[in-house]
Amino acid sequence: MKxxxxxxxxxxxxxxGPDRHSTGSxxxxxxxxxxxxxxxxxxxxxxxxxxxxxxLRGAACAYGEREAVRPLxxxxxRGEWWAVLGPNGSGKTSLxxxxxxxxxxxxxxxxxxxxxLAAYSRREQARRLAVLPQEGLPPLxxxxxxxxxxxRFPYRDRFGRDPDxxxxxxxxxxxxxxxxxxxLPRRLxxxxxxxxxxxxxxxxxxQQPEILLLDEPTAYLDIYYQLDVMELVREWRxxxxxxxxAVLHDLNLAAQYxxxxxxxxxxxxxxxxxxxxxxxxxxxxxxxxxxxPLVVRREEIGAPQLxxxxxxxxxxxx
Ligand SMILES: Nc1ncnc2c1ncn2[C@@H]1O[C@H](COP(=O)(O)OP(=O)(O)OP(=O)(O)O)[C@@H](O)[C@H]1O
Numbered sequence: 668m669k670x671x672x673x674x675x676x677x678x679x680x681x682x683x684g685p686d687r688h689s690t691g692s693x694x695x696x697x698x699x700x701x702x703x704x705x706x707x708x709x710x711x712x713x714x715x716x717x718x719x720x721x722x723l724r725g726a727a728c729a730y731g732e733r734e735a736v737r738p739l740x741x742x743x744x745r746g747e748w749w750a751v752l753g754p755n756g757s758g759k760t761s762l763x764x765x766x767x768x769x770x771x772x773x774x775x776x777x778x779x780x781x782x783x784l785a786a787y788s789r790r791e792q793a794r795r796l797a798v799l800p801q802e803g804l805p806p807l808x809x810x811x812x813x814x815x816x817x818x819r820f821p822y823r824d825r826f827g828r829d830p831d832x833x834x835x836x837x838x839x840x841x842x843x844x845x846x847x848x849x850x851l852p853r854r855l856x857x858x859x860x861x862x863x864x865x866x867x868x869x870x871x872x873x874q875q876p877e878i879l880l881l882d883e884p885t886a887y888l889d890i891y892y893q894l895d896v897m898e899l900v901r902e903w904r905x906x907x908x909x910x911x912x913a914v915l916h917d918l919n920l921a922a923q924y925x926x927x928x929x930x931x932x933x934x935x936x937x938x939x940x941x942x943x944x945x946x947x948x949x950x951x952x953x954x955x956x957x958x959x960p961l962v963v964r965r966e967e968i969g970a971p972q973l974x975x976x977x978x979x980x981x982x983x984x985x
Contacts, residue, residue: 717744718781720878720910721766725775728761728934735761737934738774743927745877748904748911750921752945753931754955759914762931763880766912767798779878793821797876801883803867804855811858811866812851815841818873841872845899861892868899879903881913885920893917897924922946922970930954942970 721743728736736758743749751759764770765777768784777784779795787795797818804814815838819829831837842848845865855863864884871879879900885893901924904911915921921928922942930938930945937954938945948959951973960973 714744717746719743719778720745720747720780721912722778722781723765723775724778726765726772726777727774728758728765728770729773734773735934736765736931739936741929741936741939743910743912745910746904746908747927748901748925749913749927749929750925751912751914751929751931752916752918752921753937757931758934759931760882761934763798763882763912763914767796767880768792769798790821793874793876795876796878796880797871797874798880798882799867799871799884801886803860803864804870807855809855810851811842811847811853811855811869812838814855814866815847815851815869815873818870821874838873841869845869845872860887861889861895864888864892864896865899868896872903876909878910878912881911883914883916885915885917893920900924918946918951919972922972923968946971946973 719742721741723739723741725738725740726736727734727738739762751762753759761770765772766784768777768787779787779792784792809817819831819834819838822831822834823829839848842851845868847862847865847869850858850862850866855866858866864887881900884896884900888896897920900909900911900913903909911925913921913925915925926941928938928940928942928945929936930950932954938950946962948962951957952959958976960975962971962973965972
């Protein structure tokens with residue numbers, strides 16, 4: 668119940684907001700009210716008895732001569748929620764690209780569930796891992812229903828049929844859950860950015876992955892939709908034991924939701940650990956080239972929050 672205050676505004680708008688979601692309900696207030704300890708487990712130590720979902724062993728990503736990610740060892744265990752943080756150009760998206768297979772390692776290896784990523788077929792990988800991109804779904808002439816159905820592609824046979832008899836009910840359930848039912852016949856290019864991001868989330872839910880990668884999922888969203896997306900992912904993770912890796916620019920959002928943080932600087936690890944360990948004033952100030960922020964411990968969310976000063980040193984001081 669500790670989250671109630673933090674999400675009060677969100678819950679109010681969700682309950683009251685036919686302008687946002689026609690089927691908005693007060694249930695969101697209860698769902699949003701779980702403690703941070705059982706949500707993203709901020710502050711929790713890594714449990715080494717849990718098997719790794721993602722392993723980087725000396726993995727690097729280079730574009731020609733430019734090494735965007737320098738050889739990195741990194742382990743993400745099943746069910747963990749990681750946030751990948753760092754200044755612009757520090758290699759966050761490239762790191763996500765290594766994990767999703769969009770980028771081939773220029774050195775080292777990436778493993779999913781103990782097996783080299785390179786050994787997975789595209790379909791096998793898509794059943795395990797899904798990516799929610801920054802911009803959601805492109806505003807093509809597809810409907811929301813088409814977008815959700817496209818999420819089932821790793822399960823379809825060669826005639827395009829989904830052999831799972833429960834698939835239609837599953838899609839209907841996802842649509843209800845994301846308050847997309849009324850939008851199913853609508854075209855993606857008729858939706859707002861926030862609604863499109865929800866449709867994109869519906870598509871990756873339909874994909875039923877065990878690992879979800881999010882690249883700046885809240886970049887173009889107002890605070891309502893930012894919390895909306897993060898809460899939906901949190902609920903999904905709690906219910907299904909999903910492993911989540913999210914690239915985020917908002918350090919406070921990262922501290923609220925992720926149990927483990929990886930902070931990058933110029934393609935290398937600057938810090939790794941719990942929000943308390945990584946979001947220390949000197950580490951954040953040094954990596955981002957700003958004055959050390961004030962760290963406030965928010966007991967009701969069980970995570971630190973940062974207050975930045977406007978009179979930091981110029982970025983060249985990094
Ligand atoms: N396709 C590419 N070709 C060449 N260089 C690239 C390419 N993509 C990224 N880079 C370079 O790699 C480095 C890391 O970029 P990356 O996008 O991974 O950083 P980021 O931390 O995600 O940045 P941002 O916060 O600005 O999104 C940058 O110097 C960038 O210019």
